[in-house]
Structure formats: C-alpha cells, structure tokens
Amino acid sequence: MTQDFSFILDSLKFSNSSVNSFETCSLMFKLSYIDAKEKIENFYSQFGNHVHRTLEMYFDNKLEIFQLANYYAENFGVNITVAPPPFPKDLVSKYFEDGLTFFNDFSWDRDGLEILFREDFINSKIDNIELVVKPDLVVREKETNQVILIDYKTAKIMKGKYIDKKKLEEYKKQMFLYSYIIGKEKGISIDKIKLLFIREKDPLAQIQEVCYTQEDGENTIKEFLETVSKIKAESEWKSKQKIDYFCSEICSVRLSCPLYVSKFGLDISNQFVQE
Ligand code: SF4
Numbered sequence: 001m002t003q004d005f006s007f008i009l010d011s012l013k014f015s016n017s018s019v020n021s022f023e024t025c026s027l028m029f030k031l032s033y034i035d036a037k038e039k040i041e042n043f044y045s046q047f048g049n050h051v052h053r054t055l056e057m058y059f060d061n062k063l064e065i066f067q068l069a070n071y072y073a074e075n076f077g078v079n080i081t082v083a084p085p086p087f088p089k090d091l092v093s094k095y096f097e098d099g100l101t102f103f104n105d106f107s108w109d110r111d112g113l114e115i116l117f118r119e120d121f122i123n124s125k126i127d128n129i130e131l132v133v134k135p136d137l138v139v140r141e142k143e144t145n146q147v148i149l150i151d152y153k154t155a156k157i158m159k160g161k162y163i164d165k166k167k168l169e170e171y172k173k174q175m176f177l178y179s180y181i182i183g184k185e186k187g188i189s190i191d192k193i194k195l196l197f198i199r200e201k202d203p204l205a206q207i208q209e210v211c212y213t214q215e216d217g218e219n220t221i222k223e224f225l226e227t228v229s230k231i232k233a234e235s236e237w238k239s240k241q242k243i244d245y246f247c248s249e250i251c252s253v254r255l256s257c258p259l260y261v262s263k264f265g266l267d268i269s270n271q272f273v274q275e
Contacts (some may be wrong), residue, residue: 002235005034009232013123013132016174019227027239027259028251029231037256042249043084047095048154050079051198052119052136054103055152059110059118059137069103085249095154098199102206113139116147116188124181126221129228133181138188146191149179149212157197158205171195172210173220180217 012018012033022029031037054072057063063071076096084091116138124131137150153171157164172193179190193210200206239259240247247260254260 005030006232008034011130013130014224014228014231015132015134016177016224019224019231022227022231022234024246025240025251026234026237027257028253030237031253031256035256037253039252040255041082042252043080043082043091044154044250045252046080046082047099048152050076051099051102051154052152053079055137056119058106059115061110065106065108068106069100072099072103085245095199098201101201102198112142114142115139117186122181122185124185126184127225129225131181131224133178135178135182138182138190147188149175149182149190149193151175151178151193151195153195153197154199155197156199157195157208158200158202163205163208168195168208171208172216173223175210176212176216176220177224179212180214180221183214183217 018029018033021032032039050072054063054068054075057071058065058068073096076099080092084095088094117135118137119134122133122135124133135149136152138147139150140147151171151174155167157168157171175193175195179193182188182190190212193212195208195210197206197208239257243260243263247254247257248264251257251260255266
C-alpha cells in the first residue's frame with residue numbers, strides 16, 4: 001500500500017529549490033521535505049552563503065566597497081567549515097582566489113541604486129498551491145528608473161569558451177519564477193534580470209543580462225505548477241540508480257538515504273570514486 005502524504009504536501013510551501021530537488025532525485029525530496037530528515041552542509045553551499053553574506057554587508061551599508069575583499073578573506077575560514085570534496089584538485093584555493101579577485105575588482109556603486117528588497121521571503125498562493133521565493137536583491141536603478149532583479153551565482157556559466165546554455169536556461173527559469181511572484185505579490189514589474197557569476201573573470205561572462213516578459217513568467221509558473229502536481233501524485237520516491245558525485249558530496253540528506261548508507265555507512269568524508 002502506498003503511503004498518503006497529502007496532509008504534508010498540501011501544506012508545503014514549494015520553492016524553486018524544493019521542486020528542483022524532486023527533479024534531481026525524488027527520494028531526496030521525500031527525505032528533505034516530507035520526512036524532514038536532518039541535513040548536512042557541503043562546501044559549495046557554505047561558499048555560496050559566504051559570498052552572499054559579504055555582498056549583503058555591502059548592500060546593507062555595513063561595509064564600504066574597499067573593505068569587501070578583506071572581509072571576504074578574513075571570514076572565509078570562519079564561514080566555510082566543511083571539508084571540500086577531494087576533486088577537482090585544489091578546490092578550496094581555487095574558490096578562495098576566484099572570490100578574492102571578484103571582491104577586489106567589485107565596482108557596483110550602491111549609491112546609484114534604491115534597494116527595494118534583499119533576501120526577503122515572498123509568499124504566494126496559486127491554484128491552491130503555496131509558493132515561496134527568496135530573491136537575492138531587487139533594486140531600482142536611479143538613473144534609468146528600471147527595476148532589476150539581481151541573483152548571485154557561485155557556479156561557473158562558461159564551459160570552456162562557450163556559455164553553458166542548459167545551465168543558463170535553468171537559471172533563467174528560476175528568475176522568471178521570482179519575477180512573476182514579485183509582480184503578483186508586490187505589484188513591481190521587473191524590467192531586467194542580472195545574473196552575477198562571481199567566479200567568472202571575463203566581464204562579459206560575469207554578468208548575464210536577461211530580459212523578462214509577463215509571458216515568460218506565465219509559462220514558467222505553468223511548468224512549475226505541473227511539477228508540483230507530479231510531486232503530489234508521486235508514490236515511488238525512487239533514489240538514483242547509483243551513487244554519483246552529487247550523492248556523495250552535495251546531497252544534504254544522504255545520511256538518511258539507504259542507497260548511500262549501504263555503500264558508505266554514516267561516514268560523510270568524501271568517498272566518491274568515479275566508477
Ligand atoms: S544520496 Fe543520492 S540517491 Fe540518496 S537521496 Fe541523496 S541524491 Fe538521492
């Protein structure tokens with residue numbers, strides 16, 4: 001007999017990351033959002049949080065622009081405590097240097113921006129489904145009066161010489177979802193989206209500008225709600241077929257996953273070996 005989780009799923013606030021986690025591994029979704037298993041952090045999420053925090057300090061007027069690189073460097077070891085995966089090699093020093101270069105070169109003038117909201121949770125309800133989004137930063141550019149949604153990304157967007165178009169499409173969908181909800185709940189129309197890839201050194205790669213239309217938002221929300229319907233209809237909650245890099249280094253509920261535990265026990269130290 002399949003278990004009925006509708007009492008939990010009907011009251012869940014769906015987010016971009018929860019819906020993505022279902023697409024990645026339905027068991028991960030169940031362990032995270034239905035069973036509420038304890039989560040463990042990983043190097044990548046801690047690095048992302050550290051970069052976000054450093055930028056927050058600037059946009060909250062708590063740091064001046066010339067203090068950013070110092071703050072980033074001094075707090076790197078304080079905020080990033082989880083051991084990195086064993087490969088790619090020299091991951092910590094590469095990430096550290098990428099972030100340091102970014103903050104050394106950072107030149108956004110906050111005086112030219114009116115901060116509308118920053119890291120705020122925005123709740124919505126569509127077709128009886130609760131949703132929540134948390135945009136990094138929404139600003140009005142004083143010179144142009146344009147409203148810009150800004151999102152910081154710590155993954156790279158370039159694959160060699162070319163843009164990773166698949167990844168960019170995923171990020172665009174996330175931004176369209178946010179823009180739609182901001183429009184619906186705050187009555188603010190997003191004119192432009194800027195994805196800031198902090199680990200890219202080429203200025204052309206570092207900022208990806210994306211236009212937004214209401215139609216983009218409507219199409220994205222439709223797809224989002226279709227995935228929520230799939231989640232609500234799910235009964236198997238299957239794990240991945242075999243342990244991969246994601247399972248071993250990123251999945252935050254791996255210690256509750258039978259597939260992971262049967263292979264590695266309760267040891268979280270980087271054990272993945274490509275087979
Ligand atoms: S460890 Fe892998 S298979 Fe298990 S829940 Fe996480 S992502 Fe899914």
